[in-house]
Amino acid sequence: MTTRFDIRLGLIVVDVRIWGPSGSSVIPMALDTGASMSMINVARLLYVGYKTTSAVGRSIVTTASGSEQAVLFDVSSIEALGARRDRFRVLAYNLPPATGVMGLLGLDFFRNRRLVIDFRKATVQLK
Numbered sequence: 001m002t003t004r005f006d007i008r009l010g011l012i013v014v015d016v017r018i019w020g021p022s023g024s025s026v027i028p029m030a031l032d033t034g035a036s037m038s039m040i041n042v043a044r045l046l047y048v049g050y051k052t053t054s055a056v057g058r059s060i061v062t063t064a065s066g067s068e069q070a071v072l073f074d075v076s077s078i079e080a081l082g083a084r085r086d087r088f089r090v091l092a093y094n095l096p097p098a099t100g101v102m103g104l105l106g107l108d109f110f111r112n113r114r115l116v117i118d119f120r121k122a123t124v125q126l127k
Contacts, residue, residue, distance in 0.1 A: 001082025002125045019077040020048025027102040035106035039091035044102050081126035
């Protein structure tokens with residue numbers, strides 16, 4: 001599946017659907033090949049029905065401003081760029097509002113796939 005992105009944003013932003021115990025939600029996430037693990041805004045995870053008591057662990061998140069603890073969740077399903085992953089582990093972490101996204105789609109989502117980013121055409125394709 002080929003998806004267009006807005007080159008002017010400075011980020012490759014894609015729509016991602018996440019499923020939880022009480023439904024699903026589509027959120028904008030930045031494609032981040034520098035992130036080893038995907039992360040989703042805490043409020044959005046709560047919105048689709050996850051509870052803090054359903055966390056499966058904790059992890060340290062290293063950002064440009066330092067290191068912080070984040071909670072880990074196993075999301076029922078996550079879908080982006082035509083690919084779907086079930087029982088997908090994510091970090092619950094709030095990115096600064098100025099980013100304009102509700103999460104990062106990291107390398108873990110792209111494992112065993114072929115990712116093609118064409119900056120001339122402003123498209124991203126996952127095979």
